[in-house]
Amino acid sequence: MDFISKVFELFSTEKYMDMIFKGLGTTLSITVVATIIGLVLGVIVAFVSIAPKSKVMSVFKAICKVYVTIIRGTPMALQLFIMAYVVFAIRGFPKFLTASIAFGINSGAYVAENIRAGILSVDIGQTEAGRALGLPYKATMLKIVIPQAIKNVIPAIGNELIALIKETSIVSMIGMYDLTNASKIIGSGNNMASYIVPMTVVALFYLAIVYLLTFVIKIIEKKLRASDRR
Amino acid sequence: MENRETILSVRGLKKSFDKLEVLRGIDLDVKEGEKIAIIGPSGCGKSTFLRCLNCMEDPTGGSIIFDGVDIADTKVDINIHRENIGMVFQQFNLFNNKTIIENIMLAPVYVQLKKLKKSKAYNRRIKISNLFRKAEDKKQPAIITETKKSIIKNAREQAERLLKQIGLEDKANVYPSTLSGGQKQRIAIIRALAMNPKVMLFDEPTSALDPEMVGEVLNLIKAVADEGMTMLIVTHEMGFAREVATRVLFMEEGKIAEEGTPTELFDNPKNPRTVQFLKAVL
Ligand SMILES: Nc1ncnc2c1ncn2[C@@H]1O[C@H](COP(=O)(O)OP(=O)(O)OP(=O)(O)O)[C@@H](O)[C@H]1O
Numbered sequence: 283m284d285f286i287s288k289v290f291e292l293f294s295t296e297k298y299m300d301m302i303f304k305g306l307g308t309t310l311s312i313t314v315v316a317t318i319i320g321l322v323l324g325v326i327v328a329f330v331s332i333a334p335k336s337k338v339m340s341v342f343k344a345i346c347k348v349y350v351t352i353i354r355g356t357p358m359a360l361q362l363f364i365m366a367y368v369v370f371a372i373r374g375f376p377k378f379l380t381a382s383i384a385f386g387i388n389s390g391a392y393v394a395e396n397i398r399a400g401i402l403s404v405d406i407g408q409t410e411a412g413r414a415l416g417l418p419y420k421a422t423m424l425k426i427v428i429p430q431a432i433k434n435v436i437p438a439i440g441n442e443l444i445a446l447i448k449e450t451s452i453v454s455m456i457g458m459y460d461l462t463n464a465s466k467i468i469g470s471g472n473n474m475a476s477y478i479v480p481m482t483v484v485a486l487f488y489l490a491i492v493y494l495l496t497f498v499i500k501i502i503e504k505k506l507r508a509s510d511r512r
Numbered sequence: 513m514e515n516r517e518t519i520l521s522v523r524g525l526k527k528s529f530d531k532l533e534v535l536r537g538i539d540l541d542v543k544e545g546e547k548i549a550i551i552g553p554s555g556c557g558k559s560t561f562l563r564c565l566n567c568m569e570d571p572t573g574g575s576i577i578f579d580g581v582d583i584a585d586t587k588v589d590i591n592i593h594r595e596n597i598g599m600v601f602q603q604f605n606l607f608n609n610k611t612i613i614e615n616i617m618l619a620p621v622y623v624q625l626k627k628l629k630k631s632k633a634y635n636r637r638i639k640i641s642n643l644f645r646k647a648e649d650k651k652q653p654a655i656i657t658e659t660k661k662s663i664i665k666n667a668r669e670q671a672e673r674l675l676k677q678i679g680l681e682d683k684a685n686v687y688p689s690t691l692s693g694g695q696k697q698r699i700a701i702i703r704a705l706a707m708n709p710k711v712m713l714f715d716e717p718t719s720a721l722d723p724e725m726v727g728e729v730l731n732l733i734k735a736v737a738d739e740g741m742t743m744l745i746v747t748h749e750m751g752f753a754r755e756v757a758t759r760v761l762f763m764e765e766g767k768i769a770e771e772g773t774p775t776e777l778f779d780n781p782k783n784p785r786t787v788q789f790l791k792a793v794l
Pocket residue numbers: 529532534552553554555556557558559560561
């Protein structure tokens with residue numbers, strides 16, 4: 283009973299709701315900005331790493347390989363610390379940007395791998411048939427390979443986005459005020475005097491967002507599949 | 513056949529994959545209208561040879577003269593030449609994300625739109641540079657009769673005509689996944705024909721087919737051959753090679769070990785390796 287009345291108290295106290303929504307705002311905006319950075323980076327890196335070999339390309343290919351290896355081989359929290367305390371250790375530099383860039387760069391490596399795998403999963407015969415007809419590499423990619431790869435890539439990128447939202451919860455480690463941190467601060471306040479209540483509520487917020495996203499991705503997937511009327 | 517024009521001339525063609533030497537010097541002249549069957553044991557380099565002819569694999573040595581140009585030279589724009597060299601694969605390789613008619617129209621439309629764009633750009637340049645020329649020096653712009661619309665319309669009509677010829681006009685708007693293997697391969701053949709190639713390359717066009725579908729594909733190839741198309745066919749169908757080919761090449765270990773008319777090669781082989789191979793497959 284006590285738990286329910288406390289949940290009620292939390293939802294009816296303006297101060298608490300403000301804190302939760304402020305945290306939610308931080309979580310969502312980091313996620314959105316990081317996703318955009320991640321997608322742009324991921325697409326570039328993926329296309330560099332599958333491009334035909336040439337002298338100039340091999341330099342870029344090497345850079346991309348190092349980037350993906352480092353990002354995937356080190357913990358996210360460490361990458362965030364390096365951004366916050368080394369790269370952007372500038373007084374007054376907005377933490378929001380630090381976090382968005384850190385997560386964007388991290389996400390880019392995973393997105394790149396997803397896109398690369400998606401493109402490689404398209405049968406090489408599709409490319410060969412296009413090239414044999416006289417289509418240049420770029421046209422073959424754009425008209426034949428990428429449309430087929432997208433079906434494989436969208437779900438993977440959706441999962442990456444979901445993972446990203448949850449992962450942003452570590453920004454409290456660099457003193458940011460996100461949804462997760464809001465639950466801790468509300469819980470430690472004298473009036474609430476309970477961690478379990480705000481944390482459960484915040485958990486429900488995360489669950490709702492993830493559920494919504496999963497739903498949207500399913501719809502997009504269905505739309506994509508419908509386009510090839512099997 | 514002697515006084516026909518040579519359209520493909522291969523000299524000392526070599527291909528290695530890293531250390532593995534697959535083609536070890538191949539010489540071949542292909543005359544217009546010839547139908548050349550290529551036979552030989554598995555792994556002797558038949559596919560590699562065919563794939564070198566349109567540079568799907570870049571040769572590591574030798575030359576391939578086509579249309580007066582050495583296409584083995586990596587500096588030439590291979591795409592222009594590939595438009596004139598049709599290729600049919602063992603695995604059909606129809607574009608899965610395109611309907612049948614889109615499969616057939618894609619390359620012809622793309623190539624012609626590209627040419628249209630080029631002539632338009634050329635005319636724009638002429639127009640500007642003519643401003644600075646005296647009246648008698650003014651250059652004539654290129655005559656453009658096509659529009660984007662007419663290109664697409666013509667390609668569609670051609671595709672429909674080709675589909676009708678093979679009796680698959682009702683499949684125009686379905687996706688490849690709904691077709692049988694034999695149907696897919698016949699579409700792949702007319703897709704290549706839609707580019708009006710000068711040569712067609714077939715790499716075991718019936719090897720991935722169920723036995724009951726081999727006939728329909730061979731019949732189509734035969735029909736294309738009868739129209740005078742120059743072709744090179746890698747095949748294990750000896751009966752078909754004997755019937756359609758004007759010349760048969762027996763390849764072994766990256767070289768042409770023996771060649772001749774079907775009668776010469778099948779009935780009176782000279783090379784003991786040819787004898788051995790024919791004994792095993794016939
Ligand atoms: N991309 C490649 N990389 C490395 N080795 C290759 C490659 N393609 C072919 N080879 C090798 O080259 C040799 C000749 O292969 P190829 O496919 O030309 O033979 P084939 O005569 O067509 O055989 P089959 O009758 O089985 O189709 C084989 O040993 C093969 O393993």
